[in-house]
Amino acid sequence: MAELSPLLAARWSPHAFDPSVELTDGEAASLLEAARWAPSAGNRQPWRFLLGRRADEAYKRLFVHLAVENQRWAGQASALLLGAYLRPAAPAVAAPDQAQAVYDLGQAVAHLTVQAGTIGLHVHQMTGFDRAGLAIDLALPDDVIPHVVVAVGRLGDPLSLPEDLRRRETELRHRHPVTDLLLGLSPG
Secondary structure, three states: OOOOOHHHHOOOOOOOEOOOOOOOHHHHHHHHHHHHOOOOHHHOOOEEEEEEEOOOHHHHHHHHOEOHHHHHHHOOOOEEEEEEEEOOOOHHHHHHHHHHHHHHHHHHHHHHHHHHHHOOOEEEEEOOEOHHHHHHHOOOOOOEEEEEEEEEEOEOOHHHOOHHHHHHHHOOOOOOOHHHHOOOOOOO
16 A cells, blocks of 8 residues: 555544543634635635534534434534535526535535544544535525534444444445546547
């Protein structure tokens, strides 16, 4: 395998979070600052976040809109973070600009993920949630589109998970070989 930063090599999406650990103000600020400095087309920074910590109202509202499969484990995370993007205003260019906004949000979440690893936290990104219900519940403006919920926290005990998740948590990670990810040009 090619040389890879230990920070990236250690990155994974756990299900087991330590329910006794609270996200500190400094940790939250560090994560959001990393996201803020992510690259974006034209420096538009079309991402918006809502941070909920385990005991607060934002956390509870985010949690109830998660898919049942995600609720099985995400309630142990120290924080839930909604990542949303801004819908472009100009309808004539909405399709490419919307795709760019989603891409840019992904960049911001990726930066947040790497920063989490540098301060001893892990994240698990989820797209399994009721976007429409959450947008209504949070009274989001029409141009703010919920796209991902990120569980944040310190690693917990995998033995605390249901058997199926415990197996997923403790088995070896598998990734496609790089050769499977490369596109080739067709002759002609």
